[in-house]
Amino acid sequence: MSKLEPPRCHSCREELVLGAQGELNPWSCPNGHGLGFTLSESYERLQEDEIDQLWGAASGASARGVRCPFCSETMAVLTVEADADEIPEGEDGDGPTTHTAELDVCVRDQFIWFDPGELEGMPEDLPDPEPTAEQKAAFEQIRANFRTGMEEAWETRGDQQLTERMYDRVARHPKLHSAMNRVGDVIS
Ligand SMILES: [Zn+2]
Ligand SMILES: [Zn+2]
Numbered sequence: 001m002s003k004l005e006p007p008r009c010h011s012c013r014e015e016l017v018l019g020a021q022g023e024l025n026p027w028s029c030p031n032g033h034g035l036g037f038t039l040s041e042s043y044e045r046l047q048e049d050e051i052d053q054l055w056g057a058a059s060g061a062s063a064r065g066v067r068c069p070f071c072s073e074t075m076a077v078l079t080v081e082a083d084a085d086e087i088p089e090g091e092d093g094d095g096p097t098t099h100t101a102e103l104d105v106c107v108r109d110q111f112i113w114f115d116p117g118e119l120e121g122m123p124e125d126l127p128d129p130e131p132t133a134e135q136k137a138a139f140e141q142i143r144a145n146f147r148t149g150m151e152e153a154w155e156t157r158g159d160q161q162l163t164e165r166m167y168d169r170v171a172r173h174p175k176l177h178s179a180m181n182r183v184g185d186v187i188s
Contacts, residue, residue, distance in 0.1 A: 007069035009033050010113070016069055021045075027069060036069060036104075036113040047086045047123055049094070054078055058107045065104035070111060075104035082123050099123065 007016045009029035016027035016036075024044040028035035042051050061076035068075050081089070081097040088094065099121050104113040114122075131139070 010066040010069065032116060034113060034115045035119065036111055039110040039112070042112060043125065045119070045122070045125055047082070047125055049086050049088050050080050050082050050122065053080050053089060054103065054105060054112065058105055061105070061107075066113060068104075068106035068109055068111060069113070070109040071106060073106065073108070075106045075111075075113060077102050078105050080122075082121075084123055086126050 007027055008014065009016060009031065011033040012029065012031050014030055017030055018025060018027055022044070024037065025041055026035040026037045037045070039051075039055065042054075046054075057078045058076060061078050063074040063076050065075035065077040067073065080101045080103060082099040082101060083095045083097050085093065085095045101118055101121055103118065104115075105111070106113075
């Protein structure tokens, strides 16, 4: 298995460092140019309605952002209108926008980049309801036989540990599975 290039900062080209902030494992620039994390990680920090906006817009977005730390392609810039709740945009009970952010996203690597201060502006994830028995069963099915494009991507990078963690995360955030399927459709 070939070891691929480590992710690098778009600005200073320094290798990004994988860190831990609670359950979140962001890659950050040691020189303070920002940090990023994957779609699956994003469920540990961002609210689900914001994540939905981000990935819903991903396919049509123009590439005009910074370079992706992983593949060096220009990232798409997506506007997210954040609010305090996790109710999908436009549905009953959805609150007013409290913060607008323009985030850099690499659809291929399912990676979101935050310039300094951008992540701090995003509202914190709210506790998820306990998964239903049905969701748990669906997850076990996935674990047993489902191999996503993302998982293969991680394995290509030789990072089995990250793959394991992703499974864990899907188990704790049932909505992540459907989001990953959607993104898979965008990529293919
Ligand atoms: Zn940097
Ligand atoms: Zn990329």
